[in-house]
Amino acid sequence: MRLDEIAKRYADQMQFYCIYIKEIHPDDGVQVQSNIDEGIIFDQPTTDDTRAEIAAACMLRFNFSFPMLLDNMTDEAEAKFVALPERLYVLDADGRVTFKGGLGPHCFDPATWEAAIKELIAS
Numbered sequence: 520m521r522l523d524e525i526a527k528r529y530a531d532q533m534q535f536y537c538i539y540i541k542e543i544h545p546d547d548g549v550q551v552q553s554n555i556d557e558g559i560i561f562d563q564p565t566t567d568d569t570r571a572e573i574a575a576a577c578m579l580r581f582n583f584s585f586p587m588l589l590d591n592m593t594d595e596a597e598a599k600f601v602a603l604p605e606r607l608y609v610l611d612a613d614g615r616v617t618f619k620g621g622l623g624p625h626c627f628d629p630a631t632w633e634a635a636i637k638e639l640i641a642s
Contacts, residue, residue, distance in 0.1 A: 521629045522607075525636065526585045532640050535585035539574035540597040543604035567592060607632040609639055 526535040544551045545563035554560060564570035570589055578587050590596040597603055605623035609632065610616055618635030620628055 523581070523583050523585070525629060525633045526583070528633075529636055529640065530584070533636065537583055537585065537587045538590055538596050538600075538602070539570065539577060539587050540590045540602055541570075541594050542573070565592075609635045611639060 529535075542548070542561055542563050544554050544559075546560045547562040550560070561573050561576075564573055567589065570592070574587055574589055588596075600606065600608060601622075603622075605627055607618070607620035607627065607629070608616055609618035617639050618632065620626065620632055
C-alpha cells in the first residue's frame with residue numbers, strides 16, 4: 520500500500536501511526552458488498568479487546584511497518600479528528616495539525632499527504 524511506502528521513505532525524519540477507529544460498515548450495521556467480497560466481516564466491537572482483535576486483522580491485511588493505535592470505546596480520536604471512515608493527517612512536533620486530508624475513500628489522497636510531509640520536514 521502506498522501509505523506504507525511513504526511512511527518508510529520518511530521514517531527517519533518523523534513518526535507514523537495509524538489510529539484504528541470504529542467500524543464504518545459493521546456486519547451488524549450497514550454492511551457493503553465490497554467488504555463481503557473481501558471477507559471483511561466484523562460486528563461493531565463493544566469492548567477494547569474486540570476492537571484490538573479487529574485492528575490486528577487490519578494490520579495483518581495491510582502489513583503496515585508503523586504502529587497502530589486504538590481509539591477508545593467512546594471514540595474520542597474519531598470525534599476529535601473527524602476521521603470516519605478514513606483520513607490522513609500531519610502533525611508537527613508540538614502536536615498541531617499542519618495537514619488534514621479529505622475523507623476517504625473518495626478524497627483519500629496519499630500524494631497530497633506526502634507533499635504535506637515534505638513541506639513540514641523542509642520547514
